[in-house]
Amino acid sequence: MPSLELLLGGVMLVSLTFYALLAGADYGGGVWDLLARGPRAKAQRELIAKAIGPIWEANHVWLILVVVVLFTAFPPAYALISTSLHVALLLLLLGIVLRGSAFIFRTYDATAAPGRWGRVFALASLFTPVLLGVVVGAISSGSIHSPSERVALAYFFTWVAPFPVAVGLFAVVLFALLAAVYLMLETDDAALQNDFRRRAIACEAGAALMALVVFLLSQHDAPAIRERLANSWWTWPLQAATAFAALGTLGALWARRFRWARICAAGQVTLILWGWALAQYPYLVRPELTIHNSAAPEATLLALLWALAAGVVVLLPSYWYLFHVFKGSTQKAPIRHG
Amino acid sequence: MSDLLAARSQMAMSLAFHIVFAVVGMGMPLLMALSEWRWLRGGDELDLLLAKRWAKGTAVFFAVGAVSGTVLSFELGLLWPKFMSWAGAIIGMPFSLEGFAFFTEAIFLGIYLYGWDRVAPKAHLAAGVLVAVSGATSGMFVVFANAWMNTPTGFLLVNGQPADIRPMAAMFNPSAWPQSIHMLLAGYAATGFVVAGIHAYALLGDQRNRFHQRALQLALMVGGIGAVLQPLSGDFLGKSLARHQPVKLAATEGQFDTESHAPIRIGGWPDVERGRTRYAIEIPGLLSYLSYGDTAAPVQGLNDFSRNLWPPVVPVHVSFQIMIALGTLMAFIALWAAWRQWRSPSIADSRAFLWAVTASAPAGFIAIEAGWCVTELGRQPWIIQGVMRTADALTPMPGLIVPFLAITLLYLVLAIIVVMLLARQVRESPGGSQPQPRGGGVLH
Numbered sequence: 001m002p003s004l005e006l007l008l009g010g011v012m013l014v015s016l017t018f019y020a021l022l023a024g025a026d027y028g029g030g031v032w033d034l035l036a037r038g039p040r041a042k043a044q045r046e047l048i049a050k051a052i053g054p055i056w057e058a059n060h061v062w063l064i065l066v067v068v069v070l071f072t073a074f075p076p077a078y079a080l081i082s083t084s085l086h087v088a089l090l091l092l093l094l095g096i097v098l099r100g101s102a103f104i105f106r107t108y109d110a111t112a113a114p115g116r117w118g119r120v121f122a123l124a125s126l127f128t129p130v131l132l133g134v135v136v137g138a139i140s141s142g143s144i145h146s147p148s149e150r151v152a153l154a155y156f157f158t159w160v161a162p163f164p165v166a167v168g169l170f171a172v173v174l175f176a177l178l179a180a181v182y183l184m185l186e187t188d189d190a191a192l193q194n195d196f197r198r199r200a201i202a203c204e205a206g207a208a209l210m211a212l213v214v215f216l217l218s219q220h221d222a223p224a225i226r227e228r229l230a231n232s233w234w235t236w237p238l239q240a241a242t243a244f245a246a247l248g249t250l251g252a253l254w255a256r257r258f259r260w261a262r263i264c265a266a267g268q269v270t271l272i273l274w275g276w277a278l279a280q281y282p283y284l285v286r287p288e289l290t291i292h293n294s295a296a297p298e299a300t301l302l303a304l305l306w307a308l309a310a311g312v313v314v315l316l317p318s319y320w321y322l323f324h325v326f327k328g329s330t331q332k333a334p335i336r337h338g
Numbered sequence: 339m340s341d342l343l344a345a346r347s348q349m350a351m352s353l354a355f356h357i358v359f360a361v362v363g364m365g366m367p368l369l370m371a372l373s374e375w376r377w378l379r380g381g382d383e384l385d386l387l388l389a390k391r392w393a394k395g396t397a398v399f400f401a402v403g404a405v406s407g408t409v410l411s412f413e414l415g416l417l418w419p420k421f422m423s424w425a426g427a428i429i430g431m432p433f434s435l436e437g438f439a440f441f442t443e444a445i446f447l448g449i450y451l452y453g454w455d456r457v458a459p460k461a462h463l464a465a466g467v468l469v470a471v472s473g474a475t476s477g478m479f480v481v482f483a484n485a486w487m488n489t490p491t492g493f494l495l496v497n498g499q500p501a502d503i504r505p506m507a508a509m510f511n512p513s514a515w516p517q518s519i520h521m522l523l524a525g526y527a528a529t530g531f532v533v534a535g536i537h538a539y540a541l542l543g544d545q546r547n548r549f550h551q552r553a554l555q556l557a558l559m560v561g562g563i564g565a566v567l568q569p570l571s572g573d574f575l576g577k578s579l580a581r582h583q584p585v586k587l588a589a590t591e592g593q594f595d596t597e598s599h600a601p602i603r604i605g606g607w608p609d610v611e612r613g614r615t616r617y618a619i620e621i622p623g624l625l626s627y628l629s630y631g632d633t634a635a636p637v638q639g640l641n642d643f644s645r646n647l648w649p650p651v652v653p654v655h656v657s658f659q660i661m662i663a664l665g666t667l668m669a670f671i672a673l674w675a676a677w678r679q680w681r682s683p684s685i686a687d688s689r690a691f692l693w694a695v696t697a698s699a700p701a702g703f704i705a706i707e708a709g710w711c712v713t714e715l716g717r718q719p720w721i722i723q724g725v726m727r728t729a730d731a732l733t734p735m736p737g738l739i740v741p742f743l744a745i746t747l748l749y750l751v752l753a754i755i756v757v758m759l760l761a762r763q764v765r766e767s768p769g770g771s772q773p774q775p776r777g778g779g780v781l782h
Binding site for chain 1: 430737
């Protein structure tokens, strides 16, 4: 039986995975809104809005769940992260607020100049996941600590570095990949499918490039995690599986097997995330805080696990229903007209 | 501005902003679900149109509430890391349950807003009901966590550190129910009154408009029930204060000396230097009676406590008076509405009544903000009553005025945009006495 703190670490990883696979694709959609080009730019934007409209708010809650589990189960880690990465997190929050608000304003403000809210939404969709990746990169780098001197500038040094920024760009490319791959299944228009197919293939190339850049930069900026990635028994099977998923995505895109492309791309992102988590294990924040030494008392962990179990019983059927209603089929016939 | 003041201002401003959206996100789904239920039962297209209009408002408020709530979940750590590091393990329970309530709310709101022609009518109504229920549940859990800061239980204090943590006992702390019931009723009252005020205003220009009449009736029913029940829950909360937070009670009442037959003070201005509350109308013995059920019972005054444990007395007392005054006003308007409903075929007949409802539109929200000032300022200097001071929880990061100004500017802009969108929606509201619904989805 794994320890309680390991189970809760697992819950955080699973939530983060859902966040990346679902909300990540919503951000990616915003990126494609920003980059919409050509004769079908308007159709692309409409497809994106239709795809993310009903689900983005539910997808966003995975992030809240990660934060809540972090501060309940590992309070010192939450405190350290939010102290040392204050500035980065504040910028992330600005992005989250602007993205969500602009999307809803665009949906309900029919009289605004076209593109006014759309532009804010799209820019924030690009900016926010970069910051998210920067935060993950900074935590992994092993260099964050609460600055000892009370100098504001010190709160930038914790994350303004090549490695976190590269992780941020890697995250955006992966999210854009997910969005492009998912969007092909949201339309029957072959021309639109082709638009996103080209974009997905470009993203796959970009993802390979960013993976390499992150790996190279980690040598200097995140040596501990690099060491784990290079020398653990699990690393080569994992890397092989990730490469296999990436090639599978490309192959499926090539063969126009869009369902397979979705499975492979989601698998690829999941494996990257889990590889990161394995390299990070057992640390939450290197070099001091592990899931063991920062865990809350057992009574809290146990109660939290029960609460999560009860919550999941409500959540999973609801989530399934949401996706069944909106993602079941692109051809779903309207039941009635209100 | 000191870092502590900047952090407190940022927290206050973030909460004050979020509360409005959270409350509307709680009350509006109830209104839209009620209206849709009437449509399914009676088949009047007017009810369907109303449900769809209200759903649009819900969508905007929920989205802004969701993102501003996210800001708060991070701000707890950005501004008060020592508090969260100390207390996260104790109060995480209600927050994690709230997470799931929030999930359910977001999921079923998505189905409600975009699913008009995708799910069967009854399933659609059920989605609306679930949004309303999970919105209320979510608000309740968050207030449980705040209640713990007022009446911390569920742990032992050993050498300044928590030990023997019992998360359920912490969640169901003594203030949990009094505070959350008070907040829920406040939410329904405030939302109902603001919606009623908007439709009453429209009726002043077009008194025979059935759309606005129906809307006014439903909104006043929800808001009115909340407003009439609120004094009871306020009494419940007051008795809890008397038992657990005597300093806060003394500050709200401007009670400086410990005395039996303590009076309720209506209005007045606490003179902290002289140690007495001036210009108040006093009803002798009522505070003793409300607090302990006995007009002779002694009520502790501020002077019983060391001066450095006093909350800021003037703002707490004045906020409390504002809340009570507006709450009383709303309860009277609710009774007036009930009387009109009983005596007259249409509650929209009287222009005086419509003016009163229009004028009291913001009353509920001002009362909520004032009430939160009482709760939060009244707990100072503590972040956890009697355990940890607010100043000791502060992040070491300097220059906190910058995030404060950034968040303030952002919220100011958002508030202006939301008000503009809302105003446009109200102007576009159906004219004439037989409006036709526009069919199809919600999004046009």
